[in-house]
Amino acid sequence: MKKALPANAKILKYAKETVQECVSEFISFITDEASDKCQREKRKAINGDDLLWAMTTLGFEDYVELLKGYL
Template identity: 40%
Template sequence: MAEKLEDLNLPGATVARIIKESLPESVIIGKDARAALSRAASVFVLFLTSQASQEAQREKRKTLLGLDVIKALEELEFDDFIEPLQRVLKDFKESKNKKALPKPKKPVENGNEDIEEEQEDEAMDDETGD
């Protein structure tokens, strides 16, 4: 848990990058506006986290899930954020599944072809449940 209120602010460089990417190049934003946006973003994250936590508690869970955040957005009537968040969660799950796939085994070139064939047979048996 944060010890000071300032610890709850998002990193300034991150906020500045988001602001820069969101505005036309001709727009200049002052330090006070960046600070205000940083604080507002931090408060929003805390607000949404609190609501998502309540959703998880209703389901008798201690772990917050993406679905809890989506439900919190619905309850707080931030409907415009739901579809983009669902896309991000879907992409995240797909990339996570790709990382979880086993890497193909490299062939051994020291005369152990029989061992390789046995390993392939065992892998096939594992996949088919034999």
């Protein structure tokens, strides 16, 4: 978070905790959708493609191309 702000900016502990909670909820949201897909396909393991599919399905397709580079 600090890299995105000016050098003299401060981030309160509460703000950091709030962002962490949001990130955790986002991860859970995406993972739940990918898990549902795997259950429908009778698979036990979620893979990276499942997560990218879930992100696209849930409207986060703008991030998918960037994330493919990490896979």
